[in-house]
Amino acid sequence: MTSLVKRFPRHFAWGVATASYQIEGAVNEDGRGASIWDVFSHTPGKILHGDTGDIACDHYHRMREDVNLMSQLGISNYRFSISWPRIFPMGYGQKNSRGLDFYDQLTDQLLQENIEPLVTLYHWDLPQALQEKGGWINRDTAFYFRDYAVTVFDKLGDRVHNWITHNEPWVTTVAGHIQGRHAPGLKQPNVARKVAHHLLLSHGLAVESYRDMGKGRIGITLNLHPVYPASSREEDLTAQQLHDAFHNTWFLDPVFTGTYPEELDEILPFDNDFIAEGDLNLIQQPLDFLGVNYYAPHRVRWNPDEISHASLVILPEEPITSMGWPVDAKGLTDLLIRIHYDYGPIPIIITENGAAYEDVVEDGQIHDALRQHYLEMHWDALANSIEQGVPVHGYYVWSFLDNFEWALGYSKRFGIVYVDYLTQQRIVKDSGLAYSRFLREFYEYH
Numbered sequence: 001m002t003s004l005v006k007r008f009p010r011h012f013a014w015g016v017a018t019a020s021y022q023i024e025g026a027v028n029e030d031g032r033g034a035s036i037w038d039v040f041s042h043t044p045g046k047i048l049h050g051d052t053g054d055i056a057c058d059h060y061h062r063m064r065e066d067v068n069l070m071s072q073l074g075i076s077n078y079r080f081s082i083s084w085p086r087i088f089p090m091g092y093g094q095k096n097s098r099g100l101d102f103y104d105q106l107t108d109q110l111l112q113e114n115i116e117p118l119v120t121l122y123h124w125d126l127p128q129a130l131q132e133k134g135g136w137i138n139r140d141t142a143f144y145f146r147d148y149a150v151t152v153f154d155k156l157g158d159r160v161h162n163w164i165t166h167n168e169p170w171v172t173t174v175a176g177h178i179q180g181r182h183a184p185g186l187k188q189p190n191v192a193r194k195v196a197h198h199l200l201l202s203h204g205l206a207v208e209s210y211r212d213m214g215k216g217r218i219g220i221t222l223n224l225h226p227v228y229p230a231s232s233r234e235e236d237l238t239a240q241q242l243h244d245a246f247h248n249t250w251f252l253d254p255v256f257t258g259t260y261p262e263e264l265d266e267i268l269p270f271d272n273d274f275i276a277e278g279d280l281n282l283i284q285q286p287l288d289f290l291g292v293n294y295y296a297p298h299r300v301r302w303n304p305d306e307i308s309h310a311s312l313v314i315l316p317e318e319p320i321t322s323m324g325w326p327v328d329a330k331g332l333t334d335l336l337i338r339i340h341y342d343y344g345p346i347p348i349i350i351t352e353n354g355a356a357y358e359d360v361v362e363d364g365q366i367h368d369a370l371r372q373h374y375l376e377m378h379w380d381a382l383a384n385s386i387e388q389g390v391p392v393h394g395y396y397v398w399s400f401l402d403n404f405e406w407a408l409g410y411s412k413r414f415g416i417v418y419v420d421y422l423t424q425q426r427i428v429k430d431s432g433l434a435y436s437r438f439l440r441e442f443y444e445y446h
């Protein structure tokens with residue numbers, strides 16, 4: 001491992017990541033309003049086994065214990081998200097001071113333990129009251145988001161200097177409004193372009209506000225994949241192009257070039273009546289970093305029946321995680337080099353990378369060798385990216401804790417710390433112990 005630590009720069013930010021609805025629980029406490037995920041998870045048939053985020057990891061009540069565990073493991077950066085409905089129960093208007101107080105205390109606890117916060121403003125838990133006014137289909141939501149962001153900047157901005165506006169707006173758009181497998185559970189492809197635009201507009205409005213208020217760094221997190229054609233056949237090459245537009249450039253292009261990719265119009269035609277003068281200039285404002293969530297590459301073949309005109313191909317011999325995703329760390333290097341050369345030298349933070357595997361508790365330990373190997377392979381791939389000139393500034397393991405995995409409930413475990421959901425006991429997995437050793441070596445070396 002020692003050789004690996006030498007390949008990362010001194011100030012590289014190693015961390016762990018979580019999200020509010022996935023770990024906090026306490027959904028009806030201290031004035032929190034309902035989110036679309038409260039409604040969706042309580043809708044029969046939406047979540048595997050009928051799981052909900054009502055309790056999750058009970059992090060709302062165990063925050064100090066969890067922060068202390070991070071510190072014991074030598075973790076010095078923590079990415080978490082803020083629950084908008086804890087701050088504005090109705091989405092706007094009357095603030096909820098007890099909600100703000102929780103994140104105030106969390107921030108202070110982190111700083112006391114010398115852990116640097118990286119705060120995500122939106123990790124999918126829209127206030128239900130705004131959904132009832134149209135949610136992200138309604139352009140007003142972008143402005144309510146701006147007002148929410150300003151409130152949080154004002155409360156925490158003196159101690160939090162690293163911000164992410166949105167986490168994976170592609171998932172909110174596609175899983176939430178086309179596929180219906182995520183909240184708000186809509187299957188309306190005709191609104192997808194509008195939803196994506198309003199999410200990006202809200203991003204731009206928050207960045208613009210932060211530039212007036214804060215001196216720190218702000219970016220957006222996108223879930224991105226390198227896209228490989230399954231063969232050199234013309235149709236598979238076309239599939240690669242369209243799938244790349246649907247999964248990657250739909251969001252990369254507006255954020256970094258102020259345009260939407262033309263290929264997207266073949267997949268999701270739209271009349272651009274929802275794009276107002278100046279929107280795209282707002283959206284393409286300079287950022288301090290791009291957050292990249294990387295899990296696996298996409299290998300595609302032509303399939304006109306799919307929305308991206310492409311189907312994913314898993315090679316028979318390639319290893320997969322329990323999500324069915326291929327394990328291919330080189331895909332991370334390919335992705336980062338593509339971003340670097342297509343969009344310029346924007347600093348990059350890997351805001352999520354990790355793997356779900358079936359974990360078994362044996363004598364109070366979890367020997368998750370596959371997850372440990374997955375992580376180490378991706379650290380090596382990250383070092384390769386840096387050695388090829390990509391300015392990578394940080395890496396956050398998804399996830400610190402096993403947690404509520406959206407439509408899959410608690411059936412998938414991504415944590416480097418195991419959570420016994422019956423007792424709420426935390427058990428550091430072998431992968432978490434290995435990460436702790438790696439961090440110790442890194443800080444000792446530097």
Ligand SMILES: N#[N+]C[C@@H]1[C@@H](O)[C@H](O)[C@@H](O)[C@@H]2O[C@H]12
Nearest residue numbers: 019167168293352398405414
């Ligand atoms: N699935 N999966 C794991 C992980 C999910 O738990 C996060 O909330 C998302 O940001 C992203 O999809 C990645």
